[in-house]
Amino acid sequence: MTEYLRRSCLEADDIAELAKRIGGSVFAPDDAGYAEAVAAFNLRSQHRPWLVVAAATTADVQAAVGFATAHGMPVGVMATGHQPFPVTEGFLLITTGALSTVEIDAERAVARVGAGARWKDVVEPAQAAGLAPLHGSAPDVGVVGFTLGGGQSPFLGRTYGWAADHVNSIEVVTADGALRRVSAECEPELFWGLRGGRSNFGVVTELEIGLFPVTSFYGGGLYYPAEDIEAVIRAYFEVVRDAPDALTCSLAVLNFPPVPEVPEPMRGKSFAHVRVTHLGSDDEAEKLILPFRDIGSAVVDTVGRHPYVEFAAVHTDPTDRFPYEEQGITVTDLPAEAIDVIVRDARRAAGSPVTALEIRHLGGALARRPGEAAPVAVREAVFSVWGVTAGPPEVVNAGMAVLDDMLRNLTPWSTGYVYTNFAGRDDRAEDVFTAADLQRLRTLKQFYDPHNLFRANNHNITPE
Structure with a gap:
């Protein structure tokens, strides 16, 4: 505690007084419970605050902010910790996980x-x-x-x-x-x-x-083997070219690790994963995704009518904490030359250290600006291209080097801005x-x- 107090310029009595005012919990770095309190979903974003206030009420948040102001401490906020921000120390972290009503x-x-x-x-x-x-x-x-x-x-x-x-x-x-x-x-x-x-x-x-x-959707996932990546990408751009607003479709090149947790058909292999959601009729949806059907049978096909509560099964995002880095770019409508670049880099992504390389179709209502629109810079974007690399430091570093090069290849068609929720660790407000x-x-x-x-x-x- 002595070294911590010396570095933070906080007095033990001050912290004790704050703890009395908090209905939740207060943790200093050497307290039991500190490590869990600062644990983010992204294990590469483990911050080192001088103090953590695990707020149980709005009044706790007010007390924590008042304490930080009085002691000249910067404030950070975390609910789940999914996004990779620069790892920081020397601040007061307010966690809001208990405010879940x-x-x-x-x-x-x-x-x-x-x-x-x-x-x-x-x-x-x-x-x-x-x-x-x-x-x-x-x-x-x-x-x-x-x-x-x-x-x-x-x-x-x-x-x-x-x-x-x-x-x-x-x-x-x-x-x-x-x-x-x-x-x-x-x-x-x-x-x-x-x-x-x-x-x-x-x-x-x-x-x-x-x-x-909305209570149901027609959609799901289609997994195609690595040898079909080019055909899937070209089908993808055919599907989304004139797609109605009711259709949302994304595509990801996935590299599954050779670990027992991955099902046998996927383990250690690369796939093109098509994600489909349609809010209209089943027949209309099938007509719209016909270019994918023309490729041949997918290894896995979960496309069908689903109750809306099953939405998570479309993207099948991981639910356990793991270490990763991510980076994205948003682009204007992609001409044939740009699609050729994406095909080349997607084939390169398969079997590389990059865990996932994803293309999302934007447009539709996302491009329409309401009266006092929120400050979202990427409304003019037609596609988001984003990637993530997960694993130990050497794998993540290698994967990010590959991913950075791929995204740089799309610079000629970039909007110049990154979608905030897909921004990387080093992106700034200007980005x-x-x-x-x-x-x-x-x-x-x-x-x-x-x-x-x-x-x-x-x-x-x-x-x-």
Whole structure:
């Protein structure tokens, strides 16, 4: 404790006093429970804060922010820790996992969601009311981080738009310790900035989000062997070229490790994984994906009519913690020359240290701008190309070198911006916001957080 207190300039009595005011828990680095409290889903993003406040209530968050302000400590926020931010030490980390309440208002088609809730916590009760949220591909991702990073739903996004545009109100604790409920009518500028700026302006403790009348979908996954990668990619671009907004389709080249946890047909092999979600009729969906059917029988085919609660089976994202790095790029419509580049690099990705190389079709409602649109820089993008490498450091480093080279090859067609939720560890605010939005965000930061208290564990927006 002595070395920790010396480095952090905190007094043991100060920490003890904070602990008395907290209904949750307070951990210093040498306390039992500290390691679990700071454990992120991404095992390569294990931060080393001087203090952790595991908030159990909104009042805990206010007390933690007040303590940090009084002691000149930067603040970071974490719910699940999926995104790889630069590893930081010397700050106060507020974890919000316990703030996981979910309330569904079926009459208004909205959900009130606590800061620690995950998508699986929302989808099931929403489905009981015949509704669905604009969620991501993984059930264990946090609702707040996903939504306030723009929120591109690979299921409903092309039909309804960005999740950030369908936030009705936000409860947030700002740097002065005040609890504010902001909306388009109440403190509209802060409401705008939070819907993209995430934890740069305060600790969000609750969202009210819109829900949509969807109870089933026609879709699933198609797995093709590595030798069919080129045929699958060319079929993919044929399918999405004039696709209706009701169809969402993505494609990933996957390299499965040779471990017992992977089913025998996939173990140690490479595949092209097509993910399909269609909100129309079964017959219409089959007509739209006919180019994939023409390739031949897939090794695995789960495409069919599914209840919406089975959404996680489409992408089959991992649910256990693991170490990884990710990086993405967004691109404009891809001409034949660019598709040839993707084919070449996708074949190169198969059998490489890259764990997954993914192409997502955007457009549709994602390209349409509502009145006071959230600061999402990639609305003009037609595709997102993203990759991830998982494993021990030497594998991750090798995979990221390959991935960086692949994404660089798509630079001629880049929008110049990265989708916030797919940004890598070294991406900055300038990479995820347009210049005009970033200037407006910095002015907002100057007003609500002039000392840049909220500068850890985010794409930091500095005050003007």
